[in-house]
Amino acid sequence: MILLFLPLICLAILGLRYYTHMLQLSSYQFQGYFRFLRTNWVKPLFHLLFMISVFMAFAPVPVIKGIQLVAAIAIFPILIGLIIAHFPRKAKKKFVVTDRVKRLFITYAVLALIMVLVPYIVVRILSGDEPYTEINSMLFALFGMVVYCGLLPFVTALANLINKPIENRINKWFIDDAKRILKEHEGLRIIGITGSYGKTSVKYYLTTLLSEGFRVLMTPESYNTPMGIVRTIREHMQPTHEIFVCEMGARHLHDIKEITDIVHPDDGIVTSIGPQHLETFHSMENIISTKYELLDAVDEKEKAEGGKQEGRHLKFVNYDNEVIRDNMKYSDAITYGMSEGCDYRATDVMVSGAGTTFTVTAPSGESAEYTTRLVGEHNVQNILGAIACANSLGIPMTKLKMAVRRLQSVPHRLELTRHGNVSILDDAYNANPNGAKVALNTLALFEDCVKILVTPGMVELGDKAKEYNTAFGAQAAAVCDYIILVGNVNSAEIKKGALDAGFDPERIFVKNTFGEASALMYELDAGREKVILLENDLPDNYK
Helix, strand or coil, rough: HHHHHHHHHHHHHHHHHHHHHHHHHCCCCCCHHHHHHHCCCCCCCCHHHHHHHHHCCCCCCCCCHHHHHHHHHHHHHHHHHHHHHCCCCCCCCCCCCCCHHHHHHHHHHHHHHHHHHHHHHHHHHCCCCCCCCCHHHHHHHHHHHHHHHHHHHHHHHHHHHHHHHHHHHHHHHHHHHHHHHHHCCCCCEEEEEECCHHHHHHHHHHHHHCCCCCCECCCCCCCCCCHHHHHHHHHHHHCCCCCCEEEEECCCCHHHHHHHHHHHHCEEEEEECCCHHHHHHCCHHHHHHHHHHHHHHHHHHHHHHHCCCCCCCCCCECCHHHHHHHCCCCCCCEEEEECCCEEEEEEEEEEEECCEHHHHCCCCCCCCEEEEECCCCHHHHHHHHHHHHHCCCCCCCCCHHHHHHCCCCCCCCEEEECCCCEEEEEECCCCCCCHHHHHHHHHHHCCCCCEEEEEECCCCHHHHHHHHHHHHHHHHCCCCCCCCCCCCCCCHHHHHHHHHHCHHHHEEECCCCCHHEEEEEHHCCCCCCCCEEECCCCCHHHH
């Protein structure tokens, strides 16, 4: 009997590792995790089939003739299949065994003990000294383990729910410690950056430019959540730092306020507002309100100081962004962009093989010409936002020239690399309707080349997903020579949009994995100059 527990324990360990990884990729949020279960229902279904097969095979009352035999035969093939299906495989984003994950596995173990020991003890108490008491108790304990494995995807969610109060208390301790560090750091200037797209690029560019005159700490990589920011403060903040550049991400209403309540920014930059994460925001109004929470916090800080230091707290907005322009909330915001009327305006933009040259005019009337190795209108906007902030904080326009020249592409955000006669535009980090359009516009800048798009499409757009992915397909049709779609999440919508726009059906392909797409993109028109745009790369919880 004990030997029967071994494959079940093996399934439990492997299965819990897999579902915990998916929970981790969903940022431990129930909405994202249950979306994953809905769209990847095959494994959860087989967990339930295994449980049902066991109970039907060992049912104490007769069932439909033949069904009991079929159920008994199916038990072990389903069990072995589930074990094999949950063996760890290479993931795009690796499973990280954090302290939170360790606490989850402790809760999993407790729940497993309850499921096994409670039936065992109850049967022993009820059976008393009857014959076969031990066998019956073990059998019911085995059934408890079967139920545990049958409901494994939901055990992960239950453990996450049970642990939530503990995680909240732990997070509060870390947050309070980060607040203490900032409070003790007198004279530190905190610059918050948010936006539907462009915020990470502006963060990197601004840090480079500000380093011409200040000691700067920025949130690394994509550490733009409350706990990522708290970790940066606790692990990297030094007394010598003069400026903290803090990227602020958001997926839900009031996410930015949660961050500003921790760091209390002196200045704020809103790089863009657009339809991203509509699945969790639910409306554009919620996105606009949340992004403006950064500037609200800057305004509140200025009022709290009684306006004693005029011009101390600065607000910057990308005035080329239509949503920002139509929803201007603060008349004292410093605008930047290529449109007329911007406080910091870029003109005379010229793109060549060596990069981009453009002229910036400041509110004072001073102007300077800048050159960067980066290409694309979006890069000019992002650099311009960094120039506006750095110059407003006292760094002369001319001193920023060399810093702009040194700027490098931010990894996976329209990062341009070259492999022989193939150029790769890597925009794999994320995709939203505006960002995808910008990426295609950048691809269109390359002349006399074969243009190939490789994409799984855009996600987290709620009920607008089909509409935006269909429009993306139509936009791609106007630019690309070939389109390679990855997976089945959005392929039908993108393909329909492209074909409806008149794209050649012989030049559009659907591949199951990025590996298959990668092989094909190098085979197409082999030997010719080509540019390949990698637009979005969905993590493993979007299969």
